[in-house]
Amino acid sequence: MILKSYYLSEGAIQEALRSMNLESSNLMFAIDYTTANEVSTSSNNHLNGSADRRMLSWKTCGAQSFDGKNLHMLDPSGEILNPYQEALTRLGRVLVEFDDDRSIQVSGFGDAKTPENAVFSFTPENPMDGCKSFHEIWQRYNDLTPTIKLGDNPANLGPVIRHATAVAREVTGFHMLIILASSQLTAEHLADTAQAIVDASALPLSIIVIGMGDGPWDNMEVLDNQLPQRQFDNFNFVNFQAVRHTATKERKVFVHRIQDDNAEPVAAPCELDPTDLLFTLQILMEVPVQYECMCKLNLL
Numbered sequence: 001m002i003l004k005s006y007y008l009s010e011g012a013i014q015e016a017l018r019s020m021n022l023e024s025s026n027l028m029f030a031i032d033y034t035t036a037n038e039v040s041t042s043s044n045n046h047l048n049g050s051a052d053r054r055m056l057s058w059k060t061c062g063a064q065s066f067d068g069k070n071l072h073m074l075d076p077s078g079e080i081l082n083p084y085q086e087a088l089t090r091l092g093r094v095l096v097e098f099d100d101d102r103s104i105q106v107s108g109f110g111d112a113k114t115p116e117n118a119v120f121s122f123t124p125e126n127p128m129d130g131c132k133s134f135h136e137i138w139q140r141y142n143d144l145t146p147t148i149k150l151g152d153n154p155a156n157l158g159p160v161i162r163h164a165t166a167v168a169r170e171v172t173g174f175h176m177l178i179i180l181a182s183s184q185l186t187a188e189h190l191a192d193t194a195q196a197i198v199d200a201s202a203l204p205l206s207i208i209v210i211g212m213g214d215g216p217w218d219n220m221e222v223l224d225n226q227l228p229q230r231q232f233d234n235f236n237f238v239n240f241q242a243v244r245h246t247a248t249k250e251r252k253v254f255v256h257r258i259q260d261d262n263a264e265p266v267a268a269p270c271e272l273d274p275t276d277l278l279f280t281l282q283i284l285m286e287v288p289v290q291y292e293c294m295c296k297l298n299l300l
Contacts (some may be wrong), residue, residue: 017098017288025206026175027095027104028167029137030107030160030213031084031118033152034110036183038070071182071213072145083212084180087240088141090279091178092134098176105130105167106137109160112149117159148286155183157194161200161207166201170193174291174300175205178283181211190219194227206290208283232293238282244275 066073070085081089106122114120121127122140131137156181164177185193197207211217220237227235294300 011244015226016156017284021042024173025098026167026171026173026174029088029104029106030164030177030179031106031108031141032110032155032179032181032183033072033108033148033150034155034183035152036155037072037150037213044162064215065174071149072150074142074145083240084141085138087180087210087212087279088134088138090276091283092120092137093136094280094284095176095178102132103128103130104132104134104137106140107160107163108148110151110153110155112151114151114155116151116153119163154186154189155181156185156189156192157181157209158196161193163195164205164207165196165200165203168200168205173204174294175203177205177207179207179209180212181209184216185219187264190222193224194223197235198222198227198229201232201234202299204244204294205234206287207235209235209237210283211237214241230296232288232290234290236283236286238279239281243279243282244276 016245066083068123069082073082074085075082105127106121107119108114109119111117111120122137122144123130131140147196160179164175168175200207209220211220217237217239224237291300
């Protein structure tokens, strides 16, 4: 069973997940600090081969989605949210209810200081304890981001996923890793990330990548749909900018279904704005099926 696309409230979505016996999860977040957040990667000279250069030749900062600004730009007045702040805000509205121990591990990757095969913790004093709320994640992000120098190397999600699998081996229960990433992957990093996803399918870990900025996202679709070696489909990609663009249109479709197709009743008025609603559905839509597969494979 998947989440039906006519839930119009936060409460309805949460209740649907609970009805599938998915009442809690161990949440983990990872945030991309590569220079893909601010510049065209075509200017980087470290890429190997013409194929990688073509793949990363697009401007992957927010040329269209954030007026060409650094995706991590912090507005001193606090009136304008950057895409990461916006995504974290929207994620917090629903997902906080499914982290029962109020411990959310948050990592950064791709910055100039952290080795390419590692991540850094937002709570270095006690990484395993993590943040206690989405408010704390927000505060840590706002405090840390101005101190971080973006790294020149292209993003590699493999180390991020392997870090999460290590946690999933040590801590029992269902785990959800949400990666906020700003760029495509080189051929080498695509292969490494794909192998990490395959390896993670032996654990109760759902991996969700949210594409920040303008893309392109071709190889994220490859990871989402073309890894038959996995024990189950444990990966989902969500294009944040596409969600924002289509939210109003999709809202009309949902309402039309309810009016014309006799869909089951939902809360009224709508508790989520259209972008919140569609974003939540895109994030969570595959989770119930993944959870069911984990149970059948005796991973839970």
